[in-house]
Amino acid sequence: MKQWVTPLLRSLLLIAIAVLLLMPVVLNVVSSFMTEREILANYGMLGKTDTSVFVNLKWIPDWVSFQQYDKVLIATPKFLYLFWNSVWLVAPIIIGQAVVATLAAFAFGKLRFPGRNGLFFLYLMTMLMPFQVTLVPNYLMVDRLGLLNHSGSIILPGVFAAFGVFLLRQFMLHIHSAYIEAAKMDGAGYLRIFVSVALPMVKPGIAALIVLLFVDYWNMVEQPLIFLQDAAMQPLSVFLSRIQEETLGVSFAVSVVYMTPMVLLFLSAERYFIEGIQLSGVKG
Amino acid sequence: MVSRKQRISGIALAVFLLLLAGLTLFSQTIQTALLPKVTTEKPAKKTLAHRIEGSGSITPRRQTEVKSDNGWKVAKVHVRNEEQVKKDQVLVTFDGTEAQQQLLDAEDDLKKRNLNREVLQEQFVDAQRSGDEVAIRKAIRDLELEQLDRDIAMRRIENLRKDLARKRTLTAPVDGKVTDLQAEESMSVPQGQPVLILVETGEGFQFNFTVNQDTAALIRKGEKVTVNVEGDKPLQAEGTVAEIKSASQGSEPDGSAQTQKSIVVFLSAGGLQGGESASVSWEKPFEEKGLVIQKKWLKKDGNGSYVFIVREKRSSLGNTYTVQKAYVVTGKGNDEEIVVLGGVFPEEDIVTESSEPLQQGNRVRLN
Numbered sequence: 001m002k003q004w005v006t007p008l009l010r011s012l013l014l015i016a017i018a019v020l021l022l023m024p025v026v027l028n029v030v031s032s033f034m035t036e037r038e039i040l041a042n043y044g045m046l047g048k049t050d051t052s053v054f055v056n057l058k059w060i061p062d063w064v065s066f067q068q069y070d071k072v073l074i075a076t077p078k079f080l081y082l083f084w085n086s087v088w089l090v091a092p093i094i095i096g097q098a099v100v101a102t103l104a105a106f107a108f109g110k111l112r113f114p115g116r117n118g119l120f121f122l123y124l125m126t127m128l129m130p131f132q133v134t135l136v137p138n139y140l141m142v143d144r145l146g147l148l149n150h151s152g153s154i155i156l157p158g159v160f161a162a163f164g165v166f167l168l169r170q171f172m173l174h175i176h177s178a179y180i181e182a183a184k185m186d187g188a189g190y191l192r193i194f195v196s197v198a199l200p201m202v203k204p205g206i207a208a209l210i211v212l213l214f215v216d217y218w219n220m221v222e223q224p225l226i227f228l229q230d231a232a233m234q235p236l237s238v239f240l241s242r243i244q245e246e247t248l249g250v251s252f253a254v255s256v257v258y259m260t261p262m263v264l265l266f267l268s269a270e271r272y273f274i275e276g277i278q279l280s281g282v283k284g
Numbered sequence: 285m286v287s288r289k290q291r292i293s294g295i296a297l298a299v300f301l302l303l304l305a306g307l308t309l310f311s312q313t314i315q316t317a318l319l320p321k322v323t324t325e326k327p328a329k330k331t332l333a334h335r336i337e338g339s340g341s342i343t344p345r346r347q348t349e350v351k352s353d354n355g356w357k358v359a360k361v362h363v364r365n366e367e368q369v370k371k372d373q374v375l376v377t378f379d380g381t382e383a384q385q386q387l388l389d390a391e392d393d394l395k396k397r398n399l400n401r402e403v404l405q406e407q408f409v410d411a412q413r414s415g416d417e418v419a420i421r422k423a424i425r426d427l428e429l430e431q432l433d434r435d436i437a438m439r440r441i442e443n444l445r446k447d448l449a450r451k452r453t454l455t456a457p458v459d460g461k462v463t464d465l466q467a468e469e470s471m472s473v474p475q476g477q478p479v480l481i482l483v484e485t486g487e488g489f490q491f492n493f494t495v496n497q498d499t500a501a502l503i504r505k506g507e508k509v510t511v512n513v514e515g516d517k518p519l520q521a522e523g524t525v526a527e528i529k530s531a532s533q534g535s536e537p538d539g540s541a542q543t544q545k546s547i548v549v550f551l552s553a554g555g556l557q558g559g560e561s562a563s564v565s566w567e568k569p570f571e572e573k574g575l576v577i578q579k580k581w582l583k584k585d586g587n588g589s590y591v592f593i594v595r596e597k598r599s600s601l602g603n604t605y606t607v608q609k610a611y612v613v614t615g616k617g618n619d620e621e622i623v624v625l626g627g628v629f630p631e632e633d634i635v636t637e638s639s640e641p642l643q644q645g646n647r648v649r650l651n
Binding site: 073074075077080081083084087257260261264265267268269270271 | 287289290291293294296297300301304305307308311312314315318
């Protein structure tokens with residue numbers, strides 16, 4: 001009897017937690033099939049200071065409608081432009097950071113040079129500081145570089161962020177030194193060792209990095225909000241953060257559209273994602 | 285090792301991104317295809333002329349009714365319809381038998397009175413002879429009364445004789461053409477009723493038509509117009525606007541009453557018979573100069589009349605066209621077109637037709 005009670009209880013607990021966590025997502029998807037009128041009737045008080053009325057959480061639409069999707073995907077190209085703004089900002093960051101981080105991680109992890117640990121610690125420090133702390137110096141620097149209101153102001157700091165280096169260094173540390181020694185014995189240079197030995201072995205790490213970076217930067221709000229004043233250049237995430245003021249009626253459909261690539265990417269790279277978190281012990 | 289779930293998710297992600305890319309690329313096209321389709325036209329730069337049109341049937345300017353003044357039976361009709369007659373020509377001869385009878389009766393009555401007079405004269409002689417004053421006075425009074433009666437009777441005979449002579453025939457009072465002949469032999473025409481109508485062709489013809497007040501205001505008295513006459517032989521005649529007078533109230537299609545004016549045009553061409561239908565059509569240029577647009581393009585709201593004009597916004601994402609209200613100051617217009625004094629410019633595209641009702645700021649697709 002005891003044999004099946006514990007798993008049952010565990011399952012029930014997990015189901016309860018899963019339901020709790022999935023609730024907002026499901027609510028979002030369900031609400032995206034409501035008409036604008038219904039959304040406004042049930043959520044119209046969002047963002048208002050009137051405390052006498054409450055949001056009415058509805059699980060079943062009165063009338064299943066694709067009106068929101070029609071508006072988001074067909075009638076108003078603005079949302080699509082913002083979506084591609086997001087892609088245009090996130091894709092260079094991921095590619096750039098993957099390249100920079102792999103090289104830096106190889107150096108920090110497998111090469112011996114004086115001041116290595118000190119330098120790494122310094123590099124890591126930038127990661128440990130919250131964005132808000134570095135905001136002012138960042139802003140001043142971006143301004144001096146003439147990158148304000150330019151996508152470079154988001155992409156460049158992203159490319160050289162420390163997280164990728166830290167994550168991939170953990171992977172690099174797991175590569176046994178014997179592999180590198182053997183390659184050296186065979187007369188391979190550092191570049192050769194990096195390309196032929198280290199890179200294939202940290203592939204899962206790079207995949208995990210890509211997924212983690214995507215999740216992180218796809219959801220960024222503060223940086224673009226501060227560095228990109230031109231609303232037409234801002235990513236969809238910024239728009240979503242203040243959607244209730246302007247276009248509450250389509251907010252759920254926009255959210256679903258915005259969420260979809262993230263969910264799909266996670267599903268296709270779930271293994272690497274979990275691996276990356278396990279190895280680095282970071283991120284959320 | 286890539287699991288099935290991961291592969292499907294990867295494909296789904298690619299498909300999703302491609303779908304969004306496709307929607308983005310074709311967003312303008314899709315959106316444009318869903319927009320109301322409009323056709324536009326530029327306002328015309330021309331002087332608008334008002335077309336005045338009217339038709340009516342030609343009537344003689346003057347015609348005389350020849351009436352029966354006796355109510356006698358008709359003995360003979362000397363004329364036919366459409367016959368040209370001269371003044372004093374005999375038109376109808378009446379049967380005077382009844383009047384003749386009355387005359388004979390009156391003459392006999394006079395004879396009776398003559399006999400009665402002899403009786404009275406004898407009474408007078410008898411009274412003289414008897415010397416009775418009272419009887420003499422009575423006899424004289426009787427004689428005087430008799431004399432008066434006789435005078436009346438004689439005058440009556442005289443009248444009857446004259447009447448008989450005069451009323452036996454009906455003559456034409458003027459030169460003209462016989463129309464509407466009512467008299468028939470052996471029928472009587474009631475006294476005071478027209479026996480026939482004499483049309484005085486020498487006086488010319490006229491016709492009238494009605495137009496609304498605005499149009500009438502453009503017509504001047506004495507204006508020469510070309511009149512198309514459609515009769516047996518269609519011809520064109522010159523006419524003169526003779527009179528502009530108020531006619532009965534008409535109503536516009538929108539229900540508002542409008543004063544109608546009747547225009548009388550005199551015609552002086554030969555070969556007219558009367559009764560033909562005539563029509564006029566001529567153009568009067570407006571004094572107001574401005575751009576000319578079609579009346580049906582105009583719309584109305586609380587602020588006045590407006591037209592929708594198309595504004596173009598060029599951008600790298602494709603040119604967009606929106607409609608805007610342009611309130612216009614309108615001048616005079618004819619049935620189809622109207623002069624615009626202000627509000628639109630010559631190069632502006634005015635919406636003439638749209639597939640859906642438009643509103644200010646609507647994006648549209650140009651046809």
